[in-house]
Amino acid sequence: MFQTFEVTALPEQGPPRLAALRAELGSEGLDGFLVPRADAHQGEYVAPRDARLAWLTGFTGSAGFCAALRHMAGVFVDGRYRTQVKAQVARDFTPVNWPETDLAEWLAGQLPDGGRVGFDPWLHTVAQIDKAAAGLAGTGIELVRCANLVDRIWPDQPAPPLAPARAHPLEFAGEAAAEKCARLAADLRGAGHRAAVLSQPDSIMWLLNLRGSDIAHNPVAHGFAVLHDDGTVALFMEAAKLDGLDGHLGAAVTRHDPSAFLAFLGTLPGPVRIDRQSVPQIVADRLGESAAFGDDPCALPKARKNGAEIAGAAAAHLRDGAAMVELLAWLDAQPPGSVSETQVVTRLEAERRRDNALRDISFETIAGTGPNGAVIHYRVTETTDSVLEDGHLLVLDSGGQYLDGTTDITRTIAIGTPGDEERAAFTRVLQGMIAMSRLRWPNGLAGRDIEAVGRVPLWLAGQDFNHGLGHGVGAYLSVHEGPQRLSRLSHVPLEPGMILSNEPGYYREGAFGIRIENLLVAQEARPLPGGDAERAMMDWRTLTFVPIDRRLIVADLLTAAERDWLNAYHRDVADLIGPRVGKPAQIWLDAATMPI
CATH class of the missing domain: 3.40.350.10 (Creatinase/prolidase N-terminal domain)
Structure with a gap:
């Protein structure tokens, strides 16, 4: 683990x-x-x-x-x-x-x-x-x-992290750091800004094609940076983190101690762009009248994954899907009452570690059974570790940080014989997930404009859940990435290349939890016969391929279109993941993906 x-x-x-x-x-x-x-x-x-x-x-x-x-x-x-x-x-x-x-x-x-x-x-x-x-x-x-x-x-407050940073290979980044800096510098000049302050580590990592280990499960290194309108960068990061990276960073990136950051800000001619949503108040205090408010210049370019990043994410999800199937096949062979949440977590992380491209898990694995599954971000501890009993549901939310992509998947699994109420709620959650997966929408809409699609089946039953439908996901970066979200709070238009989760759920406190999650990438939709040829539309490409527990589905509640989508999805899972798993898991997968 x-x-x-x-x-x-x-x-x-x-x-x-x-x-x-x-x-x-x-x-x-x-x-x-x-x-x-x-x-x-x-x-x-x-x-x-x-x-x-x-x-x-x-x-x-x-x-x-x-x-x-x-x-x-x-x-x-x-x-x-x-x-x-x-x-x-x-x-x-x-x-x-x-x-x-x-x-x-x-x-x-x-x-x-x-x-x-x-x-x-x-x-x-x-x-x-x-x-x-x-x-x-x-x-x-x-x-x-x-x-x-x-x-x-705080007498024993830990020291700041000092993990070394490392270069992120161009084959996975898809664009050289110098090209990114030049492209964003042109945007700064077009906006009349002399520089931009970068305070979010994933922005700096993306811009300079770096990755780090300062935060558990997030491949980032702490620091600040200033991108100038000529494409040069002043990087404020502990020297120990940058050892051996002079050749990668090049002469256009000057290195400074973090203690010099505030004084450096005082020397900058304005206007200097800062993002009100992410930059600390002390930066605005130091810049004073030189500050100009605007978006982090890296935010949207980072969210719009290029071809190499999308290909990497797709490849990572196939290998991750194989690890999940191996885990699910093993779990299904264990009798109820014989396995604990901790054992599930340990086994799943062991399956993922078989992949040499894995660098870490993407967050602490959530494995909540019975009432623990109703805790949306549950984390098993020695005192809460519970045995998977007959009739329980297991919410298993996990992911991996691979060199070529970041994964995040949730499956809800029946332990023994599930109850009728749980199956009905699961089916409604599944219907919401399918509705979003099948959606086409006009260009220019934001997450807030379409998020309700994934909630309607629950709403019709007087039910809902207290989290967004989906979040953005990085390219071997943060598993939760902005600014794109499937949320009623998100006004950022969805664009091709953005990767988001699709994860409706339902939670009955003290009883059970349900969540189903796939990752999707937004793309330009092909025109449909009879559609408006001049109306540009978008749709999703699914990245996640892992079976959805058929034992929890009330088939009679599904429409014909929902049934067709699920059966087609399971055919794809069998075709793409079957050749990647061992014989016992392949036998289990064939049964788990049978049409309904």
Whole structure:
């Protein structure tokens, strides 16, 4: 099993740590302090050094924050973590439904007479601070820049990561770094910008064809960069990470110590582009009037995968599909009650490691059986590890980081004989997944315009799920990649080459969970007979090929079109994956892909 070091707090540790933080509030003359689940780069995952929210509260989800006041400590989490947070935090912390509850409104209710709330300007984006400040206007509550108070009370805080970076081969990147820099520099000149600040590691990795290991399961190296309008780059990264990369980076990339970053910003002639959604507030403070707001220039080019990246993703998914089939065949041969969640995780990661191109898993494997499956981002521990019992459903969400692509797949598996209620809910989830997979849509639509397609079968039954339908996926980069999403919050138009997940689900707290996930790549659709020839349309190409558990499908609920799609998909799975697995798994696969 891949090992990671995780920072967290036991329930009994939360109260004394909160008390120590409140003592610092008193010494600073503050009424509160904001503790985000973030680092200076605003990635989804953080290094152990930056796991301040987990260390203080015990909550280990990938999104959220704590507003620690003198009398109240709210832990703000979204719908994915409502069940998880209640199990992880001590009663001194109060879970708050977010974004339904706005931070500014909550602070105004908790501090009716005003107050001073501190924040670390390295850990909050310009957009976050602007929104909070606007919401607090007229309340008498002031947001105050200050040193990080959690760092002061964390005696054994881990050191920053220093894993070496490495060159990403051109055969997988599909475009030389110098060509990317020149292309994006031309865009900066066209916008009248002299430079752009890059603070997100995956943007820097993509631009310079680098990969790293500073974050578990995410092949990125921490650093900052400034892309100039002449195509040169100033890279602020620890020298130890860049050892041996002089030839790869070339003379157009100058290397600097991260400690020089803020001073360097003060020397830049404006306008300097910064992304309000990702750049830390301290960068805007330092740039002052030289700052010009705009999108990260790497975001959309990175999302639009080129031919080499798409080919790599497709190849990686076939090998990953073979590992999944080997696991599913083994699991199906084990009698109910004989296998635990941990054993499933260990076996699956062993199957993936047979591939020499595997560099890591793409996130901590989720293997939740029975009630654990209802925890959307469940992670098995020694105390929660459960046996797969007869009648349980197993939600198995996992992926791999391969040199040629990143995978992410979820299958829900019947253990023994599933119940009728579970089968009906599973079928509705499957219908939503099929509906999105079959969709054609006019050019220019965003995720928010089409996401509902994957929810309609559940809505018709009065059901829904508390996460987006899908997220973007990188090319041997972050498994969760923006700006593309299948979400009611996403306004970014979908474009050819964007890879997204398609993962509807259903969760009954305390009972069971269901999720089915394939990765898809957006592409230009071929014209249909009788269609408008002048109306450009898009559709999906499926990348994931793993059987969907037929035991959980109520066939009579499927339409003829849904049945045809499923049978065709299973034919493709058998044809593409069958030759890649051993004989026992091939026999199992033939049965698992029989038409219904």
